[in-house]
Amino acid sequence: MPPVAFWEVAAWRNGLRPVARPVSLFRDRVVSSAMRHLQIRVEAGELDAVVDALRGEDVDPVVLPVGESDADARSYLIEFPLPTEAVDRIRETLSEAGFEERYLVIGNIESATTPHYDRLVERYVEGDEEEERVSNEEILTKAHDLNPQPTAYYGMTVLSALVATAGLLLDSPALVVGSMVIAPQIGAALMASVGAALGEDDMFTGGVRSTVVGLAVAIVAAAALGWGLKTAQFVPSALNVTTVQQIASRSSPGLLTLVVALCAGAAGGVGLATELPVSIVGVAVAAATVPAAAAVGIGVAWAIPAVAVGALTLLAVNVASIVLAGTLALWYLGYRPSYWDSPGSTRRRLRSFFGTRATWVALVLLGLTVLGPGSLLASQIAFENRATGGVQTVLDDSEYDSLELLSVGVEFGTAGLDDGPRRVTVAVQHPVGRQYPELSSRIGDRIREATGEDVVVTVNFEQRSRSGPS
Known part of the structure; x- marks a missing residue:
């Protein structure tokens, strides 16, 4: 033997x-x-x-x-x-x-x-x-293991928020990415998704609570650091945080940020349900939450409601999108509440499903996302599409045939808090020696006609010189 x-x-x-x-x-x-x-x-x-x-x-x-x-x-x-x-x-x-x-x-x-x-x-x-795929019990265990102990969770959240705040104020993408790497938000978000998918009320509630409290801690830490830097004059007193690109891009929800949040939540759900690594998904989840929380803190420290409320709206949309996408991904992979396997009619199953606290909280979050931030996001996307169409319509004129459109950027820093003009930035290439002084006015008139809103248009010209064929 x-x-x-x-x-x-x-x-x-x-x-x-x-x-x-x-x-x-x-x-x-x-x-x-x-x-x-x-x-x-x-x-x-x-x-x-x-x-x-x-x-x-x-x-x-x-x-x-x-x-x-x-x-x-x-x-x-x-x-x-x-x-x-x-x-x-x-x-x-x-x-x-x-x-x-x-x-x-x-x-x-x-x-x-x-x-x-x-x-x-x-x-x-x-x-x-x-x-x-893995069993229901194993996916519950994996989701619990992703969420660290409270001391480590909140400690790493504070550190990631401080790094994100420094990165936003310095307009440094490298520092912002570094804050995402150390952020621990993925565990709490995926706990909420698993709890909603499997009908585990306590797990869902715990995941939502950890996510909300953790991001609240991140906002407080970012506000404290911003106020300290501003008071000690480590940051120039004349700094206008609304003009910092890293902050302006996180002052309101947008289509691309929504896509990032949805993909992060779905990837987390797939990773939990299979043998794929989940830790790397944490960077995508943090990308949708930590910088936005830091932007809220900066808006509070500088007493700019437009930045604070706009970033908070973006944060709420992203958190709801992550949890919702993770839940839908798990449902698509066949994960359901355990009581669905018991014999009974479809009506009884639906009654049991909609009787859980996790389901109702998920529906409330979805409703708030659609009716509040979602409607704002839809209006901003519509405005951006119309503004881009207006720019393209003007450049289609024969007198602008020599121009080449590079990009169109729309700033939504006010988040709908006031009736100030929207800012549209257009970048174009033009031949050396040619001038187009009326271009910004014509684009502004065309966008006002298309959207019905007042805008301020800035055109950035980049000179172009090309050699002819031999």
């Missing part, structure tokens, strides 16, 4: 007493980076049905009696390895065989040696039955 071996149940004798034989580690070895070790406890009356069901699915169980002797055993502990992709299928098979999950442990393992494990790999990893 080799010094280390797995044991396979070979025959049943004397009623329910298992007789085992050793299986060499050097035969049928299968090594995988995604393997699970399951332990279940079954009553004596369930043992035959459970073992037969496992063997019917190419699983090689190890049966150990629970008691001083085999004859006294009233329950048995069954252990077996599985590919991650097969866990849900085997659990369904056991449920159909009459097994109730009173005792179930799922752990990670590095390798396994059983006579039929290669068949499981062929079926669930390489074959038609492949389904790259």
